[in-house]
Amino acid sequence: MRPKRKSPTVLSAVAAILGQTTWARAEAVERPTISAIILSISPRTVRWATVHELPDPGEDDPYYHVEVIEKERHTPPWQFKRLATHVVVTADALNRSRSRQKARTYFYKDIEFRIAYQNWRAQPLPQREAGVCRTTILECVGIAGKPD
Template sequence: MPKPLRLALLLTFPGVLAAGSASAQEQQESMILSVSPKLVRWADVYKVRPERPDDPYYHVRVIERQKNWKVWQFNELASHMAVTPKALEASRIDKKAKIYNYKDVEIRSAYHRWLDEPATRSEVPVCDTDILSCIKKLPPATE
């Protein structure tokens, strides 16, 4: 099940990032989902503030990276997924790992499309258990 490698701009962040303002009205954080000696998986989590009544979800992009890869190499497991607050909490782990911040234009664009065009929401998977379990149920990515 090899996934394509992507090139991106990057900034390094040790450990789990605290929530911070990515823009005046958008909160963004990164959270570790799993850590092994060879692989790290994390989610970049987005939420517009103040919350909108028509969007009770968090929106995530899920990334995995083998520890021996060059810093610009990674697999995107989900480019955009809506996640319930309960599923987001169920996905959090206490482990820390070195993660990277890759260019996020695609997730931001997809998330704003979700907000601005409600008819497109059926195209986005909604996770209500935990992120890694939901990733396993997604169809294989096509490029």
């Protein structure tokens, strides 16, 4: 004996009670891509840029948005220095800034970055364009060539 099939109405009612709809498709939610770019390594320190926002041509924003961190090697992860909370970088400047060396990096809470990014977005376009880093990230934050 075959069990009785439930009607679509009953299935819809159960789905509505559970806060779901029967016609919704499950899709993977894409998490923002956050990556670290090593800027410089010495025996004493590591400097890196955490890329938080990728270029979005649809939003009239063709730039990368990064946070710049410096950490002394062999210290606990919570001992670090934020060199810049928000730097707007061209793709060329990001590539010129990248070191080929490998190092351990950490991801820190990005509250300061988010506030600085929102402030940047609120500025008029000419002001936003004026602050774009076009050389290297370390030059733009004013520490290029300084000893560690």
